[in-house]
Amino acid sequence: xxxxxxxxxxxxxxxxxxxxxxxxxxxxxxxxxxxxxxxxxxxxxxxxxxxxxxxxxxxxxxxxxxxxxxxxxxxxxxxxxxxxxxxxxxxxxxxxxxxxxxxxxxxxxxxxxxxxxxxxxxxxxxxxxxxxxxxxxxxxxxxxxxxxxxxxxxxxxxxxxxxxxxxxxxxxxxxxxxxxxxxxxxxxxxxxxxxxxxxxxxxxxxxxxxxxxxxxxxxxxxxxxxxxxxxxxxxxxxxxxxxxxxxxxxxxxxxxxxxxxxxxxxxxxxxxxxxxxxxxxxxxxxxxxxxxxxxxxxxxxxxxxxxxxxxxxxxx
Ligand code: NAD
Ligand code: UDP
Numbered sequence: 560x561x562x563x564x565x566x567x568x569x570x571x572x573x574x575x576x577x578x579x580x581x582x583x584x585x586x587x588x589x590x591x592x593x594x595x596x597x598x599x600x601x602x603x604x605x606x607x608x609x610x611x612x613x614x615x616x617x618x619x620x621x622x623x624x625x626x627x628x629x630x631x632x633x634x635x636x637x638x639x640x641x642x643x644x645x646x647x648x649x650x651x652x653x654x655x656x657x658x659x660x661x662x663x664x665x666x667x668x669x670x671x672x673x674x675x676x677x678x679x680x681x682x683x684x685x686x687x688x689x690x691x692x693x694x695x696x697x698x699x700x701x702x703x704x705x706x707x708x709x710x711x712x713x714x715x716x717x718x719x720x721x722x723x724x725x726x727x728x729x730x731x732x733x734x735x736x737x738x739x740x741x742x743x744x745x746x747x748x749x750x751x752x753x754x755x756x757x758x759x760x761x762x763x764x765x766x767x768x769x770x771x772x773x774x775x776x777x778x779x780x781x782x783x784x785x786x787x788x789x790x791x792x793x794x795x796x797x798x799x800x801x802x803x804x805x806x807x808x809x810x811x812x813x814x815x816x817x818x819x820x821x822x823x824x825x826x827x828x829x830x831x832x833x834x835x836x837x838x839x840x841x842x843x844x845x846x847x848x849x850x851x852x853x854x855x856x857x858x859x860x861x862x863x864x865x866x867x868x869x870x871x872x873x874x875x
Contacts, residue, residue, distance in 0.1 A: 561585055561586055561587065562586045562587070562627040562628055563586070563587045563589070563624075563625055563626050563627050563628075564581050564586050564587065564588050564589070564626065564627065564628045564629075564630065565588075565589045565591060565624060565626045565628070565629045565630070565659075565662075565668075566578050566581070566588060566589070566590050566591070566630045566632065567591045567592070567618045567629070567630070567631050567632055567633035567655065567659060568591075568592055568597065568618070568631075568632035568633035568634060568673070569588070569590030569591060569592055569597075569602065569613075569630075569632070570590060570592035570594060570597030570598060570599060570601050570602050570613070571592065571596060571597035571601065571632065571633075571636070572597075572601070572636070572734075572736075572738045572739045572740070572743070572775070573632055573636075573673070573731075573734065573775065573778065573779070573782075574590070574592070574597065574601075574630075574632045574633075575597070575601035575602050575738050576736070576738060576775050576776070576779050577630060577632070577779055577782060577783075578590050578602055578605055578611065579602075579604070579605060580779050580783065581783075582605055582608055582610055582611050584783075585610075586610065587610045587611075587612075588605075588610060588611050588612070589612050589614060589624055589626070590602055590605075590611065590612065590613045590614070591614045591616050591618065591622065591633070592613070592614075592615065592616075592633065593615065593616065593617045593618070593633075594615060595635065595640075596635045596636075596637070596640045596740070596743070598740070599613070601738050617651075618631070618633035618651060618655035618658060618659065619650060619651065619654040619655050619658055620658070621658070622658065622662060623662075624662070624666075625666065626662070626666050626668045627666075627668055627669070628668055628669045628670075628671070628786060629659050629662065629663050629668050629669070629670045629671065630671045630673070630782065630786070631655065631656065631659045631670060631671065631672050631673060632673040633651060633655050634648070634651050634652050634655065634673070634704075634708075635648055635651070635704075636675075636745075637743050637744045637745045638701065638704075638744065638745075638829065639743070639744030639745075640743070640744065641703060641704045642700055642701075642703070642704075645700075645702075645703030645704075646703070648703040648704055648707060649703045649706075649707040651707075652704070652707035652708055652710070652711050653707050653710050653711060653714070655711075656672065656710075656711035656714045656715065657714060660714060660715065660718045660724065663718075663724055663725075664718065664722055664724060668725075669725040669726075669727065669786065670715070670724060670725070670726055670727070671727040671728075671729065671782065671785065671786050672711060672712065672715045672726070672727070672728045672729070673729060673731060674708050674711065674712050674728050674729060674730045674731065674795060675704075675705070675708050675730060675731050675732075676730055676731065676732040676733070676797070676799065676836055676838065677701065677704055677705040677708060677833075678693055678695070678705055678708050678709045678712065678730065679691060679693040679694070679695075679833075679836075680693045680694040680695035680696065680701075680705060680831075680833065681694050681695075681696075681831060681832075681833045681834060682694055682833065682835060682836065685835050685836075685837055686801065686837040686838060686839040687797070687836070687837065687838060687839060688797070688839035688841070688842070689730070689794075689795050689796065689797055689839075689842055693709075695709070696831050699830055699831040700829070700830045700831060701830070701831045712728055712795065715728055716728075716793075719793060725790050726793050726794075727785050727786055727788070727792070727793065727794055727796075728793065728794035728795040728796070729781065729782060729785055729794060729795070729796055729798050730794075730795050730796065730797045730798065730838075731778065731798055731799065732771055732773060732797065732798065732799025732800070732836065732837075732838045733745075733746075733747075733770045733771065733772050733773065733799065733836070734772070734773045734774070734775055734778045734799070735747035735748070735772050735773075735774065735775065735858065735859075735862055736774055736775030736776070736858060736861065736862050736865075737775070737861065737862060737865035737866075738775075739862075739866075741866060741869060741870065746770070746806060746809065747772065747809075747813075747859070747862065748862075748866065749761065750809065750810055750813045751813055751817070751859075751862060751863050751866050752866060752870070753821055754813050754814055754817040754819035754821050755817055755819065755863070755866065755867055755870055756870070756875070757819060757820055757821055758821060759821060759822055759823070759824040760810045760813070760814065760821050760822070760823045760824065761824060761826050762806055762807055762810050762823055762824070762825050762826070763806070763825075763826055763827065763828045763829060763832065764806075764825065764827070764828030764832065765807070765825065765828075766805060766806040766807025766808075766810065766823075766825065767805050767806075767807065767834075768805065768806055768828075768832060768833065768834050768835065769803050769804065769805050769806070769834075769835045769836060769837065770803070770804065770806065770809075770836050771799055771800055771801055771802055771803045771804070771836060771837045771838060772800060772802070772804070772809075772855055772858070773798070773799045773800035773851055774800070774851065774853035774857070774858030774861070775858075776853060777800065777851035777852060777853050778798060778799075778851075780849065781798040781843060781847065781849045782798070784847040784848075784849050785798070785843075785847060785849075788846065788847055792846050792847075796842050796843050796846065796847070797838040797839060797840055797842060797843060798838070798840070798843055798849070799838035799840065799851075800838070800851040800853075800855070801837055801838055801839070801840055802854070802855055803835075803836075803837040804855065807823070810823050811823075812855075812856075812859065813859065813863070816856075816859055816860065816863060817863055
């Protein structure tokens with residue numbers, strides 16, 4: 560069945576892949592974005608398609624649109640971006656969620672909220688399962704993002720309890736791939752760009768902190784499976800790749816794969832940087848029959864090729 564689908568943050572990294580997937584599946588897609596961290600270039604190939612429309616607007620501003628489904632992704636995701644204007648980040652996450660929940664209520668639309676592994680804070684438990692309530696500093700530099708995302712989850716559940724909305728919450732773990740901006744500031748793009756340019760690889764702290772990286776195609780299939788699942792499935796559901804690696808080993812892997820002469824330098828660890836992060840994806844496997852299929856080596860290879868092409872095209 561053809562659906563009318565709103566994707567907020569659709570010109571960003573994940574949003575642009577989601578829009579492409581939904582248009583290719585035959586749906587009508589309205590992409591709403593204020594281009595604060597996303598780019599028109601990310602959705603350029605879709606602009607000629609009659610089933611795709613792009614609207615430059617803030618997610619917190621009033622919107623009326625006939626929609627069957629809403630994927631609410633609008634929010635800066637890189638620590639560099641979300642800490643640049645932290646008050647704006649909180650407003651985007653909280654007021655944006657309210658605006659989209661109200662639209663879903665008026666339209667009787669199903670709503671998907673892009674939540675995050677950050678809601679677990681600096682987790683004392685590993686791997687993190689959905690039953691873990693987290694370890695979050697409410698006044699730290701990451702709070703504008705993780706506390707605001709926690710509040711958005713609260714709002715989504717209260718609209719479900721109070722108004723019977725059909726809701727889906729995905730807790731997204733670190734995801735990477737093409738369409739991440741070269742200057743986005745997240746670790747995978749930083750290390751690849753530094754390695755390709757022969758610049759020093761900036762490992763924050765001793766590099767023993769861990770992350771688990773999911774390739775974007777796997778993540779998008781998880782989004783759609785969750786959205787398409789039956790109403791009793793609300794989430795929150797963890798989506799991520801359980802393959803865990805230290806940041807230092809990631810740097811070494813990228814140096815090897817690019818054949819770079821870059822050396823590793825250690826710089827100061829930013830505030831409240833989580834020491835470990837690894838998803839327990841048993842719930843996604845059981846409820847959605849979803850698990851990632853692309854290994855870190857394969858995904859990094861594709862991402863390196865993409866960023867290499869971009870840097871060459873830009874002549875840098
Ligand atoms: P991104 O920064 O590439 O994309 C975010 C998009 O939202 C951008 O296009 C940006 O311009 C837009 N946006 C920001 N504020 C807006 C506003 N006020 N109004 C309208 N548009 C606005 O980041 P991403 O990695 O694609 O993340 C997308 C979503 O997924 C975010 O909600 C993020 O919190 C969540 N997430 C991502 C990851 C990841 O590893 N990529 C992990 C956890 C959660
Ligand atoms: N990191 C790093 N060097 C960089 C960018 C990030 O060592 O140039 C580290 C960062 O301190 C964190 C991990 O890599 O421990 C992941 O950072 P990212 O900003 O990608 O996302 P996070 O998971 O922290 O939100």
